[in-house]
Amino acid sequence: MITQKIVDPEKIYDPSEKESLFITGSEAVKEALRRANVDMAIAYPITPQSESMHLAGDLFAEGYIKEYFRGENEFAVMSSVAGAAMAGVRVFTATGGPGTLRAFELFPTWAGARLPIVCSFMTRGINSPLTIQPDTIEMACLLDSGIIMLHAETAQDLYDMILRAFMIAEKTDVHIPVGVFCDGFFVTHTRDTVEVAPAEMKLPPYDAYSSPVPAMDMENAPFRHMRDPFVMKSNFISYATHASWQQEVMAACERSRKYIQQYLGSLIETEHPDSEILIISSGTAISQGREAMKSARAMGLDVGLVKIKSIRPFPEEEIRLLARNAKHIIVPEFNRTGWMAREIKSVIEDTTKVIAGPRVFGGMTMPPESILDEIRRCSK
Amino acid sequence: MLTKRYEVQKGPEGYLPPAAAMMGIVPSEPGTSLVEGQMVLQETAMEKVADALLQAKNPVFFPGPLILWAWKEGVEEKAQAIKELADAAGAKIIPMPDYRPKYPMINPEIEINPNHPNLTIWHNNIDVCLFVGVHCHYANIALKLIRGGTDCYTIALCAEAGHEDAMISLRDVGLDQIRQITEIVKKRKETQK
């Protein structure tokens, strides 16, 4: 019999007594879910995500999660997750790579339907020929889907972000999905020290009746309600209704900024932010960037680091201000398109400062030396 | 980049007005409210609500499903308190019973619909309206449409986090706050006599 106590989220997020575990990223997902008071989890296998949802299944078997099953494909799973969320429960799932794209139609639908689903994306390559290796290209596809996107660098981040994602997603004025992304294998399959709250603690339950839209349970008003009607076919000014609806979904994402700041400190983390050369990126590219920064600073070069934790909403103002002081901005990425460099260029004043690379993909690792090479070129 | 702070003013603002949140208006913190996009103390906002209602030619309350239907405990009392506030302010009440795109059409005389709230506002020449008991998503959709196409001044009494798309937005509004506004309205009317 599991005995857990509901505590204030702050107490779980900043416990006076922490426990240190040496675990994989997938196990960090399990530890976050154990404390998240999750009602339902729905699973479908795909490498490198599968282990995290096996472990969610273990939590179900142990009694921490109340309902769990394996669906028939990612599109179906994301649909079942939508049904569960509309019924008013806290629900979790995870996928990655081709699974993300198989299910893609659901992500804008989740956002449009104001569903506070938390989904973890363990990213991998998506293009033919098949690859199961780490690659963040699926994130580029999701940038304009309407969901909140947090990017974990480490297993600790993954634990912290998933556990906080539920509280961010469920705020009435936000109430849209949160995707917690991590780079497959690099984070999911490697072991790291993760500090966790005592397992006896869990988050307060989800309140379906603080939702900005009615739960579909025939228990709350109005009983005459459809989630969600074709407003575009309803009447003569309905295009404006659809536009206003879309604006509201974007506004919901915008409102999440203050909650991300509340629960994750900031949308970014910086080291030596006043340096001439800044390495700016997210995910494990930041780990490699940090190594390069250390080597460069040991050589006397003026290099700093900016880790972007929230991709949506994007830290526009923060990056704009940091970019003003820097002479060069290096953007290392694990994908072929360089979407992060594009994002950064879209918010800063002098885009010529941006060096869109180094980039690796197809499962290649990123040696810190490749970033160091860019630093050296800038320093000449 | 924004050069001037965006103000949430009555319209008609234009073809497709922005969501206030996208223009830098942040929902108010607990204990505070928003007046035209500026964070103020809740008491100040209550005074502004009373002002707006009493200065209006045709103030109308738009109660939504959360308060029209007695679906949970406490709703009946809140509904009664809203009716008392409307009576005190001399405001009419036009309900929003649900959010569906109603087929074939609404009767703008007696109902309002979030998909085209302007029809009811135009039909009845409403210059100040008050949203209460409307789910936040639908309230925001409607408030933007009203700002875009009408010159109606909007007030939202929200039980949750408030509505930056309204000109006056009170958050966490319960029975006490409604009664407090009624008292202010009554007191104002006394002093105006």
Add this chain to the structure above:
Amino acid sequence: MRNLFQVSAAFEDIMPAEYKSLIENGPFGGDKGVTDLGTFKELLEEHPLCAGCGLALSLRLILASLPNPEHTIIVGSTGCSALAFPQAAVHNIHSLFGNQNAVASGLKRALSLRFPDVVKDVVVIAGDGATADIGLDMVMHSWFRQERITTIMLDNEAYANTGGQESGMSQEGAVLNMAPKGKNFSKISVPELAWASGCAYVAAVTPANPRKLQSAVRRGILAARETGSSYIQVYSPCPTNYKFKPNQTIEKVKSREKDGTYQVREYISDEAQLLFDRLEEVKNG
């Protein structure tokens, strides 16, 4: 009756009449059925579907047949019926085209968690394209998993809302958009698929026999509550795309029954039969 269907006293005078009549003379909390049509306020009062729409007629009969509308949540799909459902006075979901049974699976399980002591009937009502084509995997997997939901197909033998294209449920030889030389494979036998997939109750009915339709809907929902998945197929011809007169819809149904190209049929598992017998006994005292 629960307060969900009660207008707050302070607002009784301003509530539009149609809502009041839905409460006072509607199907909630009563025992209304298809034979009472015309005497009570229906869940679906107006809709934008075409004149003579077989689907609209079937939908009207299905909604009147729900045994417990006050605890029924409907999951629909993209198609003509999704244009009518916004007007229905029960909680209902349109998510995407074809994912209705997956949505319903998550919904039903979540409702069972939240309301373990209340029976919440989750009923899927979708077209033939949504059920037999784009969503067939999710429909069948919900049956394999024995989800406690009822699946109802409004079978108009075409993609009607998109302009009359061939569907898997069209008859062989039917000339439709995207089948310019006539459909070259036979109508999919979904009732038999449902039976083979483990449904406890399966029926194919038509709106030409409302009592039979009602019996099927009720049996399907009762079976889903206590034994497992259920499937009901309702032939609902489309005058617009099959180009017959709107007043010939029922004739069309009857002629298809007569020539054997639409066969009314029913499959009942032993367990479901025991359940129906037991309920019949209780009813008869």
